[in-house]
Amino acid sequence: xxxxxxxxxxxxxxxxxxxxxxxxxxxxxxxxxxxxxxxxxxxxxxxxxxxxxxxxxxxxxxxxxxxxxxxxxx
Amino acid sequence: xxxxxxxxxxxxxxxxxxxxxxxxxxxxxxxxxxxxxxxxxxxxxxxxxxxxxxxxxxxxxxxxxxxxxxxxxxxxxxxxxxxxxxxxxxxxxxxxxxxxxxxxxxxxxxxxxxxxxxxxxxxxxxxxxxxxxxxxxxxxxxxxxxxxxxxxxxxxxxxxxxxxxxxxxxxxxxxxxxxxxxxxxxxxxxxxxxxxxxxxxxxxxxxxxxxxxxxxxxxxxxxxxxxxxxxxxxxxxxxxxxxxxxxxxxxxxxxxxxxxxxxxxxxxxxxxxxxxxxxxxxxxxxxxxxxxxxxxxxxxxxxxxxxxxxxxxxxxxxxxxxxxxxxxxxxxxxxxxxxxxxxxxxxxxxxxxxxxxxxxxxxxxxxxxxxxxxxxxxx
Numbered sequence: 001x002x003x004x005x006x007x008x009x010x011x012x013x014x015x016x017x018x019x020x021x022x023x024x025x026x027x028x029x030x031x032x033x034x035x036x037x038x039x040x041x042x043x044x045x046x047x048x049x050x051x052x053x054x055x056x057x058x059x060x061x062x063x064x065x066x067x068x069x070x071x072x073x074x
Numbered sequence: 075x076x077x078x079x080x081x082x083x084x085x086x087x088x089x090x091x092x093x094x095x096x097x098x099x100x101x102x103x104x105x106x107x108x109x110x111x112x113x114x115x116x117x118x119x120x121x122x123x124x125x126x127x128x129x130x131x132x133x134x135x136x137x138x139x140x141x142x143x144x145x146x147x148x149x150x151x152x153x154x155x156x157x158x159x160x161x162x163x164x165x166x167x168x169x170x171x172x173x174x175x176x177x178x179x180x181x182x183x184x185x186x187x188x189x190x191x192x193x194x195x196x197x198x199x200x201x202x203x204x205x206x207x208x209x210x211x212x213x214x215x216x217x218x219x220x221x222x223x224x225x226x227x228x229x230x231x232x233x234x235x236x237x238x239x240x241x242x243x244x245x246x247x248x249x250x251x252x253x254x255x256x257x258x259x260x261x262x263x264x265x266x267x268x269x270x271x272x273x274x275x276x277x278x279x280x281x282x283x284x285x286x287x288x289x290x291x292x293x294x295x296x297x298x299x300x301x302x303x304x305x306x307x308x309x310x311x312x313x314x315x316x317x318x319x320x321x322x323x324x325x326x327x328x329x330x331x332x333x334x335x336x337x338x339x340x341x342x343x344x345x346x347x348x349x350x351x352x353x354x355x356x357x358x359x360x361x362x363x364x365x366x367x368x369x370x371x372x373x374x375x376x377x378x379x380x381x382x383x384x385x386x387x388x389x390x391x392x393x394x395x396x397x398x399x400x401x402x403x404x405x406x407x408x409x410x411x412x413x414x415x416x417x418x419x420x421x422x423x424x425x426x427x428x429x430x431x432x433x434x435x436x437x438x439x440x441x442x443x444x445x446x447x448x449x450x451x452x453x
Contacts, residue, residue: 011398011407011419016377016453039398039407039418046417050358050376 001030007065011039015047018070022053025072030056032067044068089391091434095278096232096258096370096425097395101325102280108324109282112317120316134316137323141287144326145265145274153288153309154319158257158275161286162189164309165271166226167299168290169251170197173223176295177250181219182226183212183238184413187255190226191409199223203413209362210236210414214246222250229266232258233397233410233423234361235370244268251294260287261329262337262368270294279329280428281322284315329428336428340368343426343435347371350439354446360416369427372397374411375420378449383422386445392438395423 002025006014014035025031033044041058048055048070056069092100101109116133118126135149142149155161170180180194184203194201200221206212210231219225227243230236237259244252244267251270259265261279265272271294276285288309290296296309303311329336348371352359356376375383380398387394397408398421407418426435 012377012379015419019377042407042412042415042418046358046374046415047376049415050356050417 001032001069003032003034003067006033006035006037006040009035010037011043013037014040015043018044018047019051022051022070022072027072027074029072031070031072032059033070034061034065034067036065040068041066044070086391089437090393091391091430091438092393092427093424093430093438094393094395095427095430096367096423098277098283099280099427100429101282101321102328102428104328105281105321105325109317109321112320116316116320120314130316133320134314137316137320140323140327144323144330145260145287145289147289148292151289151292153290154314154322155286155288155310156284156312156315158255158273158278158286159189161273161275161288162187162255162257163193164298164300165273165288165290165296166190166193166224166253167197168296168309169224169253169271169294170199171299172295172297173251177221177223179221180224180226181217181222181250183228185210185212185231185233185236185410186226186228187232187257188409190228190253190255194226206413208415210234210360210410211362212238212243214239214242217243217246219247219250222247224251224253226253226255228258229254229256229272230259230263230367231361231410233408234372234414234416235366236362237263237365237367238266240266241268251296259367261326262333271296276318276322276325279326281325282318285318285322287322337368339432340426340430343430343432344369344371344424346432346435347424347439351442354443357446358417360411360414370423370425372411372421372423374417375422375446376417377453378420378446380419380421382449383420383445386449387422387441390441390445392441395425397421397423 004017045055054071054073056071061067116130118130120131120134139149142152179200181202254269254272257275260274272289274287277283351373359373380396384396411418
């Protein structure tokens with residue numbers, strides 16, 4: 001999984017990072033957005049819906065910060 | 075329609091277009107007139123038995139009767155409060171207190187105004203949030219009312235405009251009383267059916283600020299949750315703002331009288347905005363497209379900071395609101411947009427006002443795509 005460290009960034013910055021780097025993984029690959037901004041919890045799934053990618057769920061990074069996982073499907 | 079901006083996107087410094095009527099509608103001319111008259115005639119304490127007191131009492135009673143008539147309720151069910159928020163607090167918490175023997179849990183839709191959420195949390199009682207669909211409409215079939223003291227369901231959503239199925243909620247609720255926050259819709263849409271208590275706010279229909287309306291149905295189990303005030307009686311506190319109340323009632327009568335015409339124009343203007351904005355790249359128009367408030371529309375733009383967009387539109391002469399975290403009073407994103415699964419950043423709420431012209435809407439639509447593009451290019 002490609003991990004994007006967006007700690008300390010506020011939306012839309014983590015979503016912009018996600019859009020910049022989704023093409024860095026192959027179709028079927030995963031991108032993890034590690035973000036402590038509360039808006040990312042709503043905005044990563046919404047970005048997936050709007051851009052036709054797949055939201056694969058939320059987990060926690062080693063330091064407890066949420067990691068929002070996206071699967072590239074197109 | 076001529077383009078509203080010069081080729082460089084320079085603003086017209088003389089232009090101010092107010093597109094935030096959902097936050098506060100400008101004072102209706104009928105309210106201004108009534109307010110001025112009542113300032114002179116109704117300054118005295120309406121509880122006193124002298125001539126001046128009786129004059130104030132008469133003004134207050136007339137305002138109450140007029141408001142009750144427009145809302146289709148009894149005059150003795152209407153109480154004036156100092157704000158819509160106060161009416162929400164008193165209405166919701168009074169039903170919760172009145173139902174203490176029947177249930178302990180306050181149930182509310184996930185998209186209620188923060189006044190409802192804060193009041194519910196303040197009780198210390200259990201609170202349950204009821205999920206909504208992607209348009210922001212409460213899922214009536216999934217409504218869990220176990221141990222419920224009260225269920226709060228707004229008439230229509232203040233951020234995205236979606237009308238809520240209050241009558242269906244009331245039918246499902248059965249004996250559980252329904253509280254309706256009607257602040258976003260009162261005066262603009264007829265009140266729904268089936269509720270026990272309801273709150274409204276005058277400045278949202280073109281009345282003055284500082285006047286709320288609490289309606290408690292006569293048969294409702296409602297017990298005042300606040301200290302008793304012997305002078306104000308049923309559910310209110312303090313010396314009434316009689317001129318403001320009269321102005322609120324005058325505005326309400328006037329806007330309901332003009333409603334058919336206003337609603338038709340506003341619906342068409344919002345349809346036009348929805349159509350154009352919906353065609354912009356990476357922009358999500360949210361809320362129900364048809365079963366909605368007539369005057370407002372909300373959309374979210376990917377990769378744009380909501381605060382920057384509001385500021386840029388203001389620079390260009392257009393005054394809009396936003397539910398994005400950076401523009402609201404808290405660091406949390408809009409709980410309404412999050413509950414719907416909508417994008418919370420880059421959010422703009424446009425609400426056309428009583429005097430908004432079609433030309434102004436076209437000017438806004440000419441400016442908006444350039445503003446979004448400019449902000450995206452800065453990233």
